[in-house]
Amino acid sequence: MKLLTLNFLTCAIKTCKSNPASFPLHPKDAELEQIEIDMNPIFIRNILPRLDWVALKTLSSELGLASLPEDVPTEEELMGEDGEATQTLKDLHVLLMETGIASGRLCCGACGHEYAVKEGIANFLLPSHLV
Amino acid sequence: MAKNEQDEALSRGEGYEEEHVHSVYEQIASHFSSTRYKPWPIIERFLKSLPAGSIGLDIGCGNGKYLAVNPDIFIVGSDRSHNLVKIASQHQPHAVAVADILDLPHQVHFFDFAISIAVVHHLSTPERRIEAVRSILQTLKPGGQALVYVWALEQESSRRGWSEKDDQDVMVPWVMKGSKKAKNDSNSETPSTDKTFHRYYHLYRKGEIEHDVEAAGGKVVEAGYEKDNWWAIAMRGET
Numbered sequence A: 001m002k003l004l005t006l007n008f009l010t011c012a013i014k015t016c017k018s019n020p021a022s023f024p025l026h027p028k029d030a031e032l033e034q035i036e037i038d039m040n041p042i043f044i045r046n047i048l049p050r051l052d053w054v055a056l057k058t059l060s061s062e063l064g065l066a067s068l069p070e071d072v073p074t075e076e077e078l079m080g081e082d083g084e085a086t087q088t089l090k091d092l093h094v095l096l097m098e099t100g101i102a103s104g105r106l107c108c109g110a111c112g113h114e115y116a117v118k119e120g121i122a123n124f125l126l127p128s129h130l131v
Numbered sequence B: 001m002a003k004n005e006q007d008e009a010l011s012r013g014e015g016y017e018e019e020h021v022h023s024v025y026e027q028i029a030s031h032f033s034s035t036r037y038k039p040w041p042i043i044e045r046f047l048k049s050l051p052a053g054s055i056g057l058d059i060g061c062g063n064g065k066y067l068a069v070n071p072d073i074f075i076v077g078s079d080r081s082h083n084l085v086k087i088a089s090q091h092q093p094h095a096v097a098v099a100d101i102l103d104l105p106h107q108v109h110f111f112d113f114a115i116s117i118a119v120v121h122h123l124s125t126p127e128r129r130i131e132a133v134r135s136i137l138q139t140l141k142p143g144g145q146a147l148v149y150v151w152a153l154e155q156e157s158s159r160r161g162w163s164e165k166d167d168q169d170v171m172v173p174w175v176m177k178g179s180k181k182a183k184n185d186s187n188s189e190t191p192s193t194d195k196t197f198h199r200y201y202h203l204y205r206k207g208e209i210e211h212d213v214e215a216a217g218g219k220v221v222e223a224g225y226e227k228d229n230w231w232a233i234a235m236r237g238e239t
């Protein structure tokens, strides 16, 4: 599961949604994987304004990955005047699109419930007593 | 209603769906997937009209065939069937997870759009169907739109031939073609002889999906009929 996904996931338990501690989920015992995919600079540029940058920074540091800039990169920092992708954009592509959690757990900071990730797929089905 | 039909209706709910919907899809996943590749025009139009960089959900994404329609948007697909999600995970640049429509693992009031295609008709009580629509609408940001697509009762011209006089709650057979070859391959889900599975559907009547959207606190933007299905594009209400 590519790391970009974590910016759009939270706890599946209804009472957690209003609790800010439920986002982002925290990876535990995460086994990372790299899956090469073609870089699409425009795609990265377009989705960046929709990202919760703080959540992404939290995730990246919890996974022990290289630290991200303090603020969201500006358009000029992503593409040179010639339209070429900058190193910043290439790094974001690797982090968001190519780096994924292959296995481990995702833990809710509000209720402590853990969701398993196996073979790159997270399972958010709740045990019946939590539904 | 006959006595056994009454019992059947009373037993509907979560456990019923587990037996008559979820476990069936889990078993037929790859066969089902190989027959599902062509997107319906309304759904294609909806997805292609979204601005580049839109972020949305495909709730009940099945094999992920709608993930392939627009590569300029980002979709997080989800489905109850792990086997279908595995198939759907191949569609870059998108992402998928296993989740239940009534307990979605997403932020509320956040997403630019959502689609839920051929999903809500699998919930087996009126309350659960309305709850499912509410769950979809709740993910939308103000102004965000959801496309909900369900099977119609009125499909006289289809090979099923149902019409408005028929019962709306039906078990629909899925025949998995057997293959002699499968006998020698224990990893294959293909049986050696034909095997029939039954999935529960609630067939929607004209106007019913609009009713469910409104009962869920939503507002219908546009609605219609397309090839044996009713559809509605909806937004959250004013609340």
Ligand SMILES: [Zn+2]
Pocket: A011, A012, A013, A016, A022, A108, A109, A110, A111, A112, A113
């Ligand atoms: Zn939680």
